[in-house]
Every structure is written in structure tokens, then in C-alpha cells.
Amino acid sequence: MFNALVVRKDEESGKTSAQVEEVSVDQLPEGEVLVAVDYSTVNYKDGLCIGPGGGLVRSYPHVPGIDFAGTVEASEDARYKPGDKVVLTGWRVGENRWGGYAQKARVKADMLVPLPEGLTTRQAMAVGTAGLTAMLAVMALEDQGITDGPVLVTGAAGGVGSVATAILAKLGHQVAAVTGRPEQADYLTGLGASEIIARDELTEVTRKPLEAERWGGCVDAVAGAMLGRVLKQMQYGSSVAAIGLAGGAAIDGALITPFILRGVNLLGIDSVMQPYDNRVRAWQRIASDLPMDKLEAMVQPATLSDLPGLGRDILKGQVKGRVVVDVNA
Ligand code: NDP
Numbered sequence: 001m002f003n004a005l006v007v008r009k010d011e012e013s014g015k016t017s018a019q020v021e022e023v024s025v026d027q028l029p030e031g032e033v034l035v036a037v038d039y040s041t042v043n044y045k046d047g048l049c050i051g052p053g054g055g056l057v058r059s060y061p062h063v064p065g066i067d068f069a070g071t072v073e074a075s076e077d078a079r080y081k082p083g084d085k086v087v088l089t090g091w092r093v094g095e096n097r098w099g100g101y102a103q104k105a106r107v108k109a110d111m112l113v114p115l116p117e118g119l120t121t122r123q124a125m126a127v128g129t130a131g132l133t134a135m136l137a138v139m140a141l142e143d144q145g146i147t148d149g150p151v152l153v154t155g156a157a158g159g160v161g162s163v164a165t166a167i168l169a170k171l172g173h174q175v176a177a178v179t180g181r182p183e184q185a186d187y188l189t190g191l192g193a194s195e196i197i198a199r200d201e202l203t204e205v206t207r208k209p210l211e212a213e214r215w216g217g218c219v220d221a222v223a224g225a226m227l228g229r230v231l232k233q234m235q236y237g238s239s240v241a242a243i244g245l246a247g248g249a250a251i252d253g254a255l256i257t258p259f260i261l262r263g264v265n266l267l268g269i270d271s272v273m274q275p276y277d278n279r280v281r282a283w284q285r286i287a288s289d290l291p292m293d294k295l296e297a298m299v300q301p302a303t304l305s306d307l308p309g310l311g312r313d314i315l316k317g318q319v320k321g322r323v324v325v326d327v328n329a
Helices: 044-050 121-144 159-170 182-191 224-231 257-261 276-289 292-298 304-315
Strands: 002-009 016-023 033-041 067-075 085-089 104-107 112-114 151-153 175-179 195-198 217-220 239-242 265-268 299-302 322-326
Touching (some): 002 044, 033 085, 033 121, 044 304, 067 104, 067 121, 085 121, 121 159, 121 217, 121 239, 121 265, 121 276, 151 159, 159 175, 159 182, 159 292, 175 182, 182 195, 182 292, 217 224, 224 239, 292 299, 299 304
Parallel strands (some): 151 175, 217 239, 239 265, 299 322
Antiparallel strands (some): 002 016, 033 067, 033 104, 067 085
């Protein structure tokens, strides 16, 4: 038996509740690889799945946790042997099958990536799904070409924003970090941001077709009014990597003009269905391009029993950086 955070649903009231329970290996989903989990994390989707599910959870009881890192305990697949360190993100693990908020997880071998050289399982989860997404966003911007101006990061004090800020700064870009939490300015400067921009400055919806060119690239975690506005300020030929919708699912006030008159690219980034080679390449870039000393500043440690509260906090946009869950603590 081992510990897991189990979400149960009361069929009559439809209400969900989450608590730490003992479960057995037989209850885990089918898969070729059994992993002894070291760490998992708290992402926006986890907040949804710890609560009523937001349409992501297929059946109850459910164990959330959309990412984890740990050690292979048993494997029926030749690619993995006991003792190998592995990391998992995506594949809807923690959504429609049991995930990483448990001391053991069983998954298909195709879902795993070997832990890259130089990263510990704790560091891998300090990065986690949010950090992998940040890296994929930076790689997408690089593929299109980052122009001369500062690179804007929105939702900067959140998980994706924090890692994107640190990576871009390490790569030598000027980073303008947008936050609705002015008290996080020192934190963001510490990650390498050269300029802090108040959220309000970029959320006013205007009717102007274009504004002065400001940004050489953008990693956008919030969409909504901010993305509509930012598109009008992108430099000629620059790109926005859109990764999230913390500020709304629409692009408020957006016009076609930035795309036609300035050749702006809007790149959608999805970390869930990334092909194996891309995931391996992104993890290798993380190991080489993410300043590990900065990573520690982003980490808030947690245990399985802290998760119900943290799930509520991340949905309110109140979590700073990355929450790393030690499932064995
Ligand atoms: P966090 O909650 O850690 O960060 C989101 C940040 O957005 C907050 O910290 C806050 O930053 C800002 N924010 C919150 N609400 C608003 C608002 N109403 N208007 C403007 N800004 C707001 O989440 P993550 O960084 O983990 O994820 C961010 C988004 O990316 C989510 O929508 C998530 O679902 C999505 N995501 C997508 C992935 C993909 O594969 N495409 C993978 C991972 C996440 P601040 O306080 O600094 O303003």
C-alpha cells in the first residue's frame, strides 16, 4: 500500500472532495512501467482536477497530478529498467488516468522521457509541465526569429512566466515581465527581468489598429485583454507564443492589422501532445539553458496534504513560481 491524493465525487450532490488515502498497486491503471514517484507539481490543470474537474476528469475516484519525476521500479518495456530516472508530462495523465499525486504511478512507456543528464528529479519537477511549456515557447520564438526589442512575458510571476523569464534572460534577451502583483517585482528582477510592467498598463482595450512597436517576441500565459493589446505592440516580423488563458479564453479587442501590416505570428503552444523527440530536445535545452540557481528561487515546497489548498490558490492566480510536491514527505 502507498499514499495518494484521492479525489472522490458524491454522486448525489455532485460535490468532490480530496484527501490523502492508502491505495494499492492493483488499483493503478494499466501500463508497462511502474514508477516510484519522487516529486510532482501544481499546475493550473491540477487546480481544476483537485476540485470539480473542469471537464478534464473522466471517472472517480481520481488521482490528479499532471506531471511527475521518479525512479523506475518495474518495467515490461526494453527502453526502461529498474533504477532509471524518468520524467513525465502530458498525455492527459492526471486528467483521464491516475497521475503523479501518489507514491507510485503506472504509465505506458511511450509517455516517459529519460531524465536528462545534470538534472535531479526535484529540479525536473521545479521545471515541470509549466517549465517545459516555457521552453517549448522559447524554442518556437527562436524558430521564427526574435527581433531586436525586449521580449515580453505575461503572467510573469506564475509558473510558466517565471521559467520563461529566467530562460530568456539567460539566453541574453532583455525581458519585460508583466505582473498584476507589484510585490513580486524583486522576485522577477532576480529571475533576470530587466523591466517590470504593471498588468493594468496592458489590459485596457483600445480601438487603435496598431500601436508603437515595442516587443521583439512574447510568451503569453494570459490571453484575454492583454493579448489583444500586446499584438498591436509587436515589432514588425516578431512572434507571440500563446501558451495559456489565465486571463480569459478570448483575445479581447484583437484586430487583423498586426498580422497583415506587421507580419506578426501567433504561435499556439501545446505541451500535452508533443512528439517524443521534441520533448527530449526541450528537456535537454532546459538542462543546458535554465539557470539552476534561479530555479531554486521559484520553488515553493509542498506535501500531498497541502494540495487541496494549493489547488484553490492556483485557480485564483495566487501561486508564485513553481510548487514542488514531495509525495514521500
Ligand atoms: P499560474 O497560475 O502559475 O500563472 C498564471 C499567471 O497569470 C498568474 O500567476 C498571474 O500572474 C497571471 N494572471 C492570472 N489571472 C490573470 C488575469 N485575469 N489577467 C491577467 N493575468 C492573470 O499558471 P501557469 O503558469 O502554470 O499556467 C498559465 C496558463 O498556461 C494556464 O492557463 C494554464 O492552463 C496554461 N498552460 C498551458 C500549457 C500548454 O501546454 N499550452 C501548459 C501549462 C500551462 P501575475 O500575478 O504575475 O500577473
